[in-house]
Amino acid sequence: MARPKRALGELGKVTYTVEGSGLVVARGRVHDGNGRERRPSGSGATEAEALAALQEAADVAVGRVLARRTQLMTVAELATAWLKTAYHDDDPRVLRQRREQTVDGYASVVRAHVTPRAGAIRIADITADRADGLLMDIAREKSVTTANKVRNVMSLMFDWAIQQGHFSAAGSIQQTRYGAVVVANPIRATRRADEPNTVYFELDAVQVKYILHLIRDVWPERHRARYPVGRRPNYKLLADYILITLGTSERTAEPIAIRFQDVRFEAVEQPDGSLTMEALVWVGGTMVRTKSRGLFRQDSPKAERQKRWDRVPKFAAKVLSELVASHVPNPERNPDDVLFITERGRPRDPSAVGELLRMFRREFKPELLAIGVDAEHLTFRSLRKAVAAAVSNTAGVEVARDLLGHSDAAITEGHYAKRPDLIVEIAADALDEVFAGIDA
Structure with a gap:
């Protein structure tokens, strides 16, 4: 009976070797997007670290879009990972990096509002209606401007989560008070608050x-x-x-x-x-x-x-x-x-x-x-x-x-x-x- 074909991004048998320095090296096999077999490797102080590094290398070999991700993270963990990438984005397609003071502003919003209010919630449990309620509370307790800042930051976070495979870009079924719905980035489905009218200022x-x-x-x-x-x-x-x-x-x-x-x-x-x-x-x-x-x-x-x-x-x-x-x-x-x-x-x-x-x-x-x-x-x-x-x-x-x-x-x-x-x-x-x- 033929051996079942591995799915894209699925590692074959993983082998571990220990270098003279004590470093653990994990090796495996994976099929890339064109069906070719690749043999990535990863290293670390322990087998767990080496396996994680191997999986990252396999994801790169397969291509980020096709890589399988199963990690479930909280909003706080997502914010930490996203900010790290925002400060040090090595994507060669990005011609103009975000300025450091811009990311400092994002970090301030995360620290002051996102983590205290929603940090412990799993990202898969953030539905559009829950996010909308969160933003409504911020608008009432703080200001409309603050609510819009939080909405912008969380939307960027969830876009990044979709790109990394932590969240389904095609949509995921979530249970809400209105029944089962299909959502992609739940933050984008929330209502953006109306900014106060512009105050025009004239001096003579x-x-x-x-x-x-x-x-x-x-x-x-x-x-x-x-x-x-x-x-x-x-x-x-x-x-x-x-x-x-x-x-x-x-x-x-x-x-x-x-x-x-x-x-x-x-x-x-x-x-x-x-x-x-x-x-x-x-x-x-x-x-x-x-x-x-x-x-x-x-x-x-x-x-x-x-x-x-x-x-x-x-x-x-x-x-x-x-x-x-x-x-x-x-x-x-x-x-x-x-x-x-x-x-x-x-x-x-x-x-x-x-x-x-x-x-x-x-x-x-x-x-x-x-x-x-x-x-x-x-x-x-x-x-x-x-x-x-x-x-x-x-x-x-x-x-x-x-x-x-x-x-x-x-x-x-x-x-x-x-x-x-x-x-x-x-x-x-x-x-x-x-x-x-x-x-x-």
């Missing part, structure tokens, strides 16, 4: 000028009267950062990553024959912090395609000229040569600048409300929205799109205002027109 020159007056003139006196001794907030840093953000439309952590070589001044002849100096800024980096590297300058903004030159308005050019004039290179403490540095000559942390703005909002909430500015909405992102509104109203949404580095005007209209290498001239002209005199 009078409001900006008054905000700068509060920062430069009122805050120092008030703080000195309340705290005669001690460290003072860096009023000039906050005022300069607001002007640079308004002038460049950069994201929160991008102005702080501007280097000495990213600023260029050009003499421009005016119609009357006079010469004026205009400043251009290369938007080509951002400051980020990761668990492994700490704070560092990333050599691209949010996306590689958003690199661009901005011609900045006069009020921002004035700040940049001061920063460039006072800049002293320090390769040891400031290897990237950024312009915004601490008293010790090191690059500034964006979170410190954000805390400055929060301190200001808490201190001057009534004064801001009196000029029609909701303190809660006064953020560096809202300043970017104010730039988008100013440019869009004056020069059109297409100019605002280019200035903000968006790939589509629909993004600008949907989130900011109701890629050329050099930004069109009228963007800076529009900002000069709307915010004229704020640096006086």
Whole structure:
């Protein structure tokens, strides 16, 4: 009677040998996707480890799509395995790896929400209705935004589980309160929560000028009267950062990553024959912090395609000229040569600048409300929205799109205002027109 043919991925008889070093080597036979016999091997400190390594080698020989997997894991085990791969993806088909700070964000969501709530549940027991209930609880207890983050992370986890064979891509029958249903990724069958409506933010020159007056003139006196001794907030840093953000439309952590070589001044002849100096800024980096590297300058903004030159308005050019004039290179403490540095000559942390703005909002909430500015909405992102509104109203949404580095005007209209290498001239002209005199 003929021996039954082995299935794809099924190992034949496994033999074990022990090397002189004590390492156990497991060898077997397996048929690949073309029916050819392969003889993979694996090694480990014990027979169990060697067998596991042999099975991995057999999976590779057969092909990941055809490999048989029978491991049942919990959500916590899945999250651990997925994060390990997300940090160190060796797939040659992946051209652009996830940035480390992105995976750090995934790990934070897993640690704070996924593992405490569902870590002990087997992935085969996660049905769409159970996942939907989990997300609904998070939305009620935390926020809609948090629920959507958890949904995104868990969906990525289960997609990876399907790819690895831990879960059936073709669908698996699961018993729910509605009866037996066929599901693939149960997370994708859940309802995505509606995000809050976008809050559009506009500022005029009078409001900006008054905000700068509060920062430069009122805050120092008030703080000195309340705290005669001690460290003072860096009023000039906050005022300069607001002007640079308004002038460049950069994201929160991008102005702080501007280097000495990213600023260029050009003499421009005016119609009357006079010469004026205009400043251009290369938007080509951002400051980020990761668990492994700490704070560092990333050599691209949010996306590689958003690199661009901005011609900045006069009020921002004035700040940049001061920063460039006072800049002293320090390769040891400031290897990237950024312009915004601490008293010790090191690059500034964006979170410190954000805390400055929060301190200001808490201190001057009534004064801001009196000029029609909701303190809660006064953020560096809202300043970017104010730039988008100013440019869009004056020069059109297409100019605002280019200035903000968006790939589509629909993004600008949907989130900011109701890629050329050099930004069109009228963007800076529009900002000069709307915010004229704020640096006086």
